[in-house]
Every structure is written in C-alpha cells, then in structure tokens.
Amino acid sequence: MRGKPRAVSEESVIKMDEATRPLTFNNYDYEEERILITPRGPDPVLLGIRGESPSIVLKAFRMLEVGEPIERWVIFRTNQGTDAHLAHRLVRELKPHMPAIIRGYVSSPPTMIHGGHVIFRLSDGSGEVDCAAYWPSGRLAKVASLLWPGDLVEVAGGVKLGPGGRLTLNVEKLRIIKLARKAIAMNPHCPACGKRMKSMGANKGFRCPKCGFRDPGARKVLVEVPREVKPGLYLPPPRSQRHLTKPLRRYGLEKYGCPGPPKGEWFWPRPPTLA
Ligand SMILES: [Zn+2]
Numbered sequence: 001m002r003g004k005p006r007a008v009s010e011e012s013v014i015k016m017d018e019a020t021r022p023l024t025f026n027n028y029d030y031e032e033e034r035i036l037i038t039p040r041g042p043d044p045v046l047l048g049i050r051g052e053s054p055s056i057v058l059k060a061f062r063m064l065e066v067g068e069p070i071e072r073w074v075i076f077r078t079n080q081g082t083d084a085h086l087a088h089r090l091v092r093e094l095k096p097h098m099p100a101i102i103r104g105y106v107s108s109p110p111t112m113i114h115g116g117h118v119i120f121r122l123s124d125g126s127g128e129v130d131c132a133a134y135w136p137s138g139r140l141a142k143v144a145s146l147l148w149p150g151d152l153v154e155v156a157g158g159v160k161l162g163p164g165g166r167l168t169l170n171v172e173k174l175r176i177i178k179l180a181r182k183a184i185a186m187n188p189h190c191p192a193c194g195k196r197m198k199s200m201g202a203n204k205g206f207r208c209p210k211c212g213f214r215d216p217g218a219r220k221v222l223v224e225v226p227r228e229v230k231p232g233l234y235l236p237p238p239r240s241q242r243h244l245t246k247p248l249r250r251y252g253l254e255k256y257g258c259p260g261p262p263k264g265e266w267f268w269p270r271p272p273t274l275a
Pocket of ligand 1: 190191192193194195208209210211212213
C-alpha cells in the first residue's frame with residue numbers, strides 16, 4: 001500500500017476523536033474536513049495517533065476502520081504536543097533558528113503584507129523584534145491583525161532571518177495578557193451643529209460641511225474605540241501546528257517526571273523471543 005492513499009475511514013476517525021477527546025489530539029481538522037492522523041505523502045506509515053497514555057491511543061486505534069492490512073504497531077513516548085522546543089527568552093538573546101517565547105508589548109500597529117500575512121513589532125525592554133503570523137494560521141493571523149501598540153502579549157515561535165538581516169519571529173502561539181486602550185485620531189465635531197468637520201489642509205484647521213463653521217486652530221481629537229479581540233491563548237488550526245506545539249486540548253493535561261516502563265500492550269506482533 002506504500003505510495004497509495006491510506007484506506008482509513010474518515011467517519012471512524014471522527015467517531016474516535018469524539019469518543020477519546022481530550023485524551024487524544026490533532027486527529028481531525030473540522031474546518032477543512034481532513035484526517036490528520038495519516039501521512040500526506042508517499043509514506044510507509046499507516047497512521048499515528050497522538051494521546052495522553054498508551055492505553056488511550058491503543059483504544060483509539062482499535063476504534064478505527066482500516067481497509068488495508070496492518071503489519072505492525074508500536075506505541076512511542078514522545079515530546080510531540082509538549083512545547084518542549086520553547087523557552088522564555090529576551091529579544092536581545094534571539095538568533096536565527098532559535099525557538100522562543102517572548103513576553104512584551106506590541107510596539108507598532110500590525111500591518112498586512114502580500115499573501116495575508118500579518119506583521120507587528122514586539123518590544124520587551126531588551127530589544128524589538130518583528131513578529132509574523134502567517135495566513136495559513138487562520139484565526140491566529142486574524143487575531144494578530146487586531147493587536148494594538150501597548151498590548152501585553154506572549155508570543156512563541158521560531159526565529160528566522162528576514163529581509164535586510166532583521167530577525168523575525170514566526171508566531172506559532174499568541175497569548176494576549178492585557179489589552180491596551182485603543183484611541184484613534186478623528187476630525188472634531190462642529191461646535192455649532194454637531195456634524196463632524198472636514199480638514200482644510202495640513203495644519204489649516206477644520207470646517208463644517210453642513211453649516212460652514214470654520215476653526216483654523218482646531219486639531220484632531222483622540223476617540224477611544226472598542227477592541228475587537230479578547231485576552232486569551234490563540235493557536236493556528238491543528239493542520240498548521242508543528243509536531244512539538246502543544247495544542248489547546250492538552251492544556252491542563254501536562255505530565256511531569258518519568259512514567260517508567262509502559263504497562264500493558266505497547267507493540268504488536270511480539271517478536272518470537274518475547275512470545
Ligand atoms: Zn456645523
């Protein structure tokens with residue numbers, strides 16, 4: 001079956017996901033209606049299920065309808081879905097290829113570049129770095145586009161060298177800790193009739209289009225606008241998550257220390273010497 005599409009029933013993957021959540025994760029992408037446990041390329045692997053314990057991944061595996069011969073299976077203990085690659089860093093410590101978590105303040109309004117990617121600057125007192133949320137990250141890029149200077153955030157991801165030798169942090173995770181108040185400069189209202197006035201040119205004041213009132217000394221006024229984003233943790237959809245990224249479903253299920261040798265079945269078939 002190598003090089004052919006995997007014969008794993010989509011319906012059974014969804015049923016398995018529903019029956020075993022949150023103890024298994026990244027089985028299925030509900031947005032794109034796509035199986036995530038099977039390899040996409042010409043891979044000799046049938047499938048891989050990620051979960052919290054040997055018993056739950058075996059139970060999940062046995063719920064699947066697989067229309068091709070299964071030669072063998074084994075349960076691995078891995079660091080997938082643990083954020084093991086991420087550590088808190090200061091901006092001034094960043095180097096290309098370094099994964100990092102940076103806590104700091106958004107220091108520029110986000111801009112959208114070609115392809116729908118969102119870039120904003122982050123400052124932590126030790127330096128400033130460009131942060132990029134890429135379009136395939138879906139909601140994450142949308143949320144990043146709604147950030148505003150002064151927002152306190154934690155951004156996690158890998159660092160790469162951008163154009164002009166600038167370091168860019170590819171946003172894999174965004175935690176909004178505290179939102180700043182957002183005010184934008186707007187034309188003042190007319191004191192005579194209440195209509196919003198129009199500019200008469202740079203530093204030439206404003207005039208009212210309705211009643212004709214002019215004020216050469218008037219300035220723009222700051223108006224507070226509501227924020228369209230809430231504090232919280234934002235991740236890309238499972239299909240765009242890296243293997244090591246801890247998915248939302250795993251928060252609160254973290255395990256520490258060494259669990260010792262596995263109990264129960266963890267591979268099949270048993271080699272003759274162990275039979
Ligand atoms: Zn007026």
